[in-house]
Amino acid sequence: MESNRTRVEGVFLVQAEERSNIELLKEIAEFLNEETEMEQMLKGALRKLLEGTLFETGWIFFINEKGKQELIAHENLPKALQQNDCRHLQKGGCWCVSRFQNGELEKASNIIECKRIVHSRKTSSKDYDGITHHATVPLQSGQERFGLLNVATPNTIRFSEGELALLESVAFQIGSAIKRIVLTKQEQQVALVQERNRLARDLHDSVNQLLFSVTLTARGGIEMTEQQEIKDTFKEIQYLTQEALTEMRALIWQLRPKGLENGIIEGLKGYADILGLALSVNVKGVINLPARIEETLFRIAQEAMNNVRKHSGVLQVELYLTITPTDVLLVVKDEGRGFHMNELNSLRSLGLQSMRDRAHAVSGTVDWVTEWNKGTEILVRLPY
Template sequence: MSKPRVEKLRTLKTIAETLNQGHDVKVTLDEVLKELLSLTGLQSGWIFLIDREGSYTLAADAYLPPALSHKQNVLMCEGDCYCLNKFRNGSLTRAANIMNCKRIELAEQLNCFDTEGITHHATVPLEGGGRSFGLLNVAAAGKTLFDEDELHLLEAVAFQIGTAIQRMKLAEYEQKNALLMERNRLAQDLHDSVNQMLFSVSLTAKAAKSLTKDKTLQDMIDFIQTLSQDALAEMKSLIWQLRPEGLEKGLPSAVKSYGTLIGLTVNVKQTGSLSSLSDEQELMLWRIVQEALNNCKKHAGTDTAYVNIASRGKQIELEVIDHGSGFCAEAHDGLPSLGIKGMKERAETSGGRFAIHSELGAGTVISVSLPLSEQKGRKM
């Protein structure tokens, strides 16, 4: 076997081994990219993942020159370039030489940082499951052309990477699905057991009341009935929270339905598009609105709430407002009330900010501001 052929096989074997061990897409792509560069003697590499709408994310990068990596890779995360355009218009079906990279050109024009001799790059589509979903790009100082052999090797590596990404995404999806199934099962169990029992307690109390004329006993039975009805209402809301049905129709619609469920009129106002919200961010906001509306129903003494959701630049702003009794927020600071604490933790874990303003007799405003994902590439 010729030497280049043996080397090519060794490269493919090493990369396949790394990919087979990977579970996390980001970590694995970072590792495999470094490995590819070291095995081929190339200098820099980066991987774009591209969604069905054509928006891209810089999923991995290795040894980018300062001209491309300065300010946390800003040049690699914003705007479009030739390879992305070729990908989107369907003309990139195999590995290709990109003669002029718009990002490198821009870096040269800015002339602030070193390009380390990189002027061109090769680009290869990442494919898996019959769909193209990304680009593998590699470059080296002074290298203006990749020969057929090099392009073939890159194609084989890209094929391996594409298949591995599909496998990891599938495993991630299965995990999420298993979690959802478990929550659904729990919701169903709660509905079939505790919920039905509480309903029976309420009915039995009603029947018991009609069997006695004793006023004290009647009052006690009334109390049992009220308690069991409150518990039923709490259970209903818990079950709904376990199965966030309706979110598939979007946050505003889910919020309105939830209001109806707990007996609250909710005026929802949406400003701007919410399409840049990730599923996780949407679910997080949904949980916060649920708790805020629960509080409004339980504590504010009003049956109307206002929910404003606005997309402004790179931020999503959420407000839940009521004109109810209000409370002294400072007095609750440090107290073990899980609702407000949970809302704050949820917002902050997703990189957002949470604030609560309340005034006795005037009402309460919950606000959350959440940065939209920085890494999500915007189309020019």
């Protein structure tokens, strides 16, 4: 009789746990469906997973095709792992990342003592809160893999099959949500390109043609009058209109660059020609960059050449491009008038903040080396 009661109680406990897991999965699914920003979505999903289970800490790596990893989200990390911007989690070897890169990690798995956690305990005086082992599961959608979800609990070296199954279900939901956001971003990018093309056509067909007409009118005015004062006025109108026409053509080219399909170097040479700049280019390495990095680099170089034309007082510019296995380095240099570095805050018209914002959007940096009457160098580093 006692045995039957124990069996029944066990069944009820299992059923209660299953109901709890289903409710958690439903809550996480609803949250994932509402979010549109990647990092916010990952952090929120990780937080809900920890709140609804016995897992107490977790972190998510994104890992690209080259094996480069990025700690994209984490929750409730012990102080030893949080130290120095989570340096211990991001550096050194790791079984889970190695298995992921080798295609050997296909489902949720218990991990033996983690090398990175062990290293943090040996080198840090901070508390590690009893975290020694973790479970890991790949984040993927179909055959497309994005990274890893890792979770841990103090003083726990192994998780049950039920806990690993739940972790796998959550990872499947997160992987699908990642894919949805990636596709949405791609659609937005396509829409942005289409809008740029439309605006470029409108500018070319309307404003550009009007400016060209004003130029011709001013030229006719110069020939029709004998009064020097009026001639000078028409000449000034012609000059200003021609400058505006050059600016407009450069703007249209920025919106819809011709020649970029032949590579970033050819594209930049074409833009320099439009601005009337003599561009010399030096390249080290093979140019094979992701589309987003190439466009960011292209836009920053455009802005830098705009600055040379408008503010340097010279029409010669040098461009140095170096591609390494992890970064692309760009230097844009002129021998013009330069400026004092303490003037940076007041030089918004130079587009310096725009360049910095573009670089930061892809985790890159932009710096300047300049001195009055000694030219300017713009230094760009973008990881990829």
